[in-house]
Amino acid sequence: MPARFLELMAGDVELIDAELRTLCARAGAEAVVLLDMSGAVLGYHRIPESIDVLMFSALLASNFAATEELSRKLGVTDFRVIYHEGRRQNLYFDKVSPETVLVVLFKDSNALGRVRLFCEKSVPELGKRIAEITKHPEAAEQIEQGRQAAASIRDIVASFRAPKGGS
C-alpha cells in the first residue's frame, strides 16, 4: 500500500489520546506511543521528559520497518507483533493498521501477558478510529480550504511587496 499522511482533526486527537490513556492505565505501562510508518507521532501518553518523542518515534518506526522486512524474508505474510526485551524495560509493538503502529513501553516487573491482553483490546479500537480518520469527508475539504487560504494570503503579501520592489 502506498504511504500516505493521516490528517488528524482535533476530535480525533482527543479520542486517540483517551484510548492511549486507558491502555496505559489498564496495562500498567510506563508509556504508550501511536505512530505512523514514517515515524510521525499520532499520539502519546507518559513519555518521560528526558526522551525526545520525535527522535524516539522515528527510531521505533525504522525498527518496525526493518523487522517487517525481515519477517517478509522469512515468509511471514501478516506480520504484527514485536517484543524487545531489556533488563529493566521492555517494548511491545503491535500493528494497528497498514499505516500505524502502537508501541508500549513497560517495566520488567509488569507481565507481558497483561500488556498483550490489553493491547489486543485497544488495537481494534484504535484501528477503528484510524479507519474513520482516513475516511473523513470533511478533512480533505478543510485541508483544501486551508491551502486556498494560504495561497490567497501569499498573493496578498506578494501584491504588497510588488509596488515596493518596483519603486
Place this chain on the structure above:
Amino acid sequence: MSPVEATIDIRTADGNVNILLEEAQVGGIKDVLVDLCLSTMATFAMLIDAAGRVVATGGETGEFDIEAIAALAAGDLATTRQLSRMLNEPEFSLLFQHEKQKNLFMTAVESDAILIVVFDVETTFGALRLRIRRSISQLQQILHQAKKNTVVSLASTSDATRRSLEEKEEEREGASAPVAAAEAPAAASPAGVTGLPEPLATEVRKAVAWFDGFKGWEVMFHDEVEFMRHSLTRNRPEEVESVRMTLVRTRARLTEQKRLLEAKFRVAQSLYGQFLAALEVVMLKAWTGEVVDRAMKAAFAGVGAESNLLGGGTHKSAEGGWVLDFGAIGKHMVTMCHSRGLNYQEGMMELMRQFNGSLMALSAFLVENQRLRDELLATWGKLYHHYAEGLKTLGLESETLELFRPLMRPGQMPKA
C-alpha cells in the same frame, strides 16, 4: 595454526578491525548452533557480525535468503541499540512472533556478534530462552578466545589499534562477573522489583539477603580452607583433592539454591501479575448490563440535588457504557464554590468525598446483587485456585494465601 576461515568486524578507536576465526573455531560455533537447533526444534540459527555478514549457520537454511536476512537483522539490531541507549537500557533482545508462521529471536552475543534463531510452532519460546543462555555462553567463550588470538597476531599492527583492542579485552574481563550473573537474570532483581504483595516480597528479600550475607562463605572458603589445605598438605596429602572437591560441590549446591530462590521470586511475581490482570478482566466483564445501569444511577445520581456534583456529569453513552464528564462536574464544582463561598481546594475535597461515597454505594449495590456476586465469586474462585496451585508448586503456599484473605468476604473463601 589452522587456516583463517571467517572474520568478524570489531569496532576500535581508529576504525574497524577483523577478528580472525580459525577453522576449528568456526566449527565450534557451527556445533553450538546445530546443538541449539536440535535441542529446541528451531528451524535454523546463525551467528552474524555487526556488519551483517554470516559467520556460521546451523539447521535447515535451504529455503531462506540467508545473506539478506543477516543484513536486515544487523540493521535492525543497530536501531534497537539506539532505542536501548535512549531508554538507558544495557541491551535489548528482539523477538517477533507470528503464531502460525515463523518466529524470530535475535540477541547480541558480544558487542560485535549477533545470534539469530528462527523457529515455528514446534518450538516453545520458554524452552528456547532457557536453552539459549548456554549457547550464548559457549559462543562467548569461542569469540573471546578468537579475540585474544587476534590481539596476539596483530602485534605487528599499529600501536593505537593494539592498545584499543587490549582496552576492549580488559573491559570485557572486567565485565565477566556480570556476564556470569546474566545467566540467572534474576540475580540483581529481588531487592529492586515490585509487583508482589509487600509481606511476600519482604520474605523473599530476607531469604536472598541471608544467602548474600552468609558468613559461612568466608569461613568455608577463605581462612578455614587455607588452614585446612596447609594442614592436609602437611599431614595427609592424599586427601587434599577430595576435600577440595567436597567444598566446591557444597558451594555449587548453595549457589544453586540461591538461584532457585531468585527464580521462584520471578515466577511468583509473574503469577501475581497474571492474577491481577485476569481479575481486572473479570471485573470488566461484570460491569455490563442492566444491573450496572441501575447501580450507576443509584450511586451517582441519587445524591441530594442541590449539593450533588456528580449527578449532572454522569450519563450513559450511545455505545452503552457509562461516562463521567469531568468538564461538567468541574463546572458544577466551581458554581458550588461561588455560591457557598468556598475556595477551589475545599471544592475539590468535597468532590472527592462525593466521588468516594458514590463508588462505595456502587460496590455495595453490586455485592448485594445475588447473580452478579455469584458470577464474580465463581470466577474469582477459579482464579484463586489457579494462583494457589502455582504457589504450591513453588513451595510458597501457606503464608501467601493468607495475604488474599482480606480481599474475600467472610465465609466466601473458596475451599482448596
